[in-house]
Amino acid sequence: MSKFNFTKAAIEALPIPEKGWIYYYDLKVQGLGLGVGATGKKSFILYRKINGRPERITLGRYPDLAIEQARGKASELNADIAEGKSPADRLRAAKREMTLGDLFQEYMERRAAFNRRPDKPKATYRLYLSDWNNRKLSTIRHEEVDRLHKKIGRSNGQVTANIVLKLLHVIFNKAINEWRIWKGENPAHGIVKFPEQSRDRFLQSDELPRFFQAVAKEENETIRDYVLMSLLTGARRSNVLSMRWKDINFDRAEWRIEETKNGTPQTVALSPEALEILQSRKPSDSAVFVFPGSGMAGHLMEPKKGWKRILERAGIDNLRIHDLRRTLGSWQAKTGASLAIIGKSLNHKNQNTTAIYARLDLDPVRDSVNKATSAMLTAAGLKDSADVAKLKKI
Known part of the structure; x- marks a missing residue:
């Protein structure tokens, strides 16, 4: 019986027999063997006496199954053999075990109703995790995830690496704690994310006149109104894109979002300028979405080209659509709003202020949004009184 310490170099240097199989055994783990066949195939086995009878149990093909695995x-x-348990029972359970691909499919199906942008997790999985698609969940180790995280950080950037880590952590957490379809551990738990620099870009006073002029000149009315509504409500991009008429209450000047990124509903206070835009768009027929689109979703999906036109026309660089949300919050702060008010209006989920938010009604939030909106429009040269600015008639 030939024994040696299994290493990649040693295994790949093993000779191929002319016929049949030759078996080699590891010095580190009792009974762990490697069979080398005449075709060049290599398979790990466990060779042990069970209830007095020698048994050879196939563990998996090398190199699909790594040495440490x-x-x-x-x-x-x-350990099962030492406790008198049958290894066959464990192997049968392993055959029934979910793969990472199975779990991701389960995640996408269960989250379908809440995923506003399902293309994002799909792309992340396809680009960075699909190599593990057929891996049983129990074979994915913490140290492997840590190595993958660091590798992606080096080759694709630290933000991307953190996104991949978060996706893996979330789907395992769902399987373990919420859906209870997996009883193992979360291999992504405890891995420290790369530090990320918080983005603090928002529209400054000197940029607002150019920005509003550029928006007013946008020929695509849907894009123009979408951009203005994003700025005036501070709502998340996906929520504004899928804004529905049935969720707008003109009498109360409110927009009810049933499901946000935080998993909670949100009531958005609509400023007079936001209401003016909605009134001008209000259809006579039974339209569903405020910003309709020609795709399967039925609403506007990707305003990148229109956004690019607006920025080029305004001569503004390094501004994202999400920065419009930050712009409203920043102007609220400039006009004296408290952090609690800003958090309530933007639906930030912060445990330290949750209790405060719960006690706030919409009136101070509405006052803050209206005050910030008025300040932005004044800075843009569009408003110098209490009148509602006619944003579409600049």
């Missing part, structure tokens, strides 16, 4: 499987089976 094979040692882990063999150690688990050895």
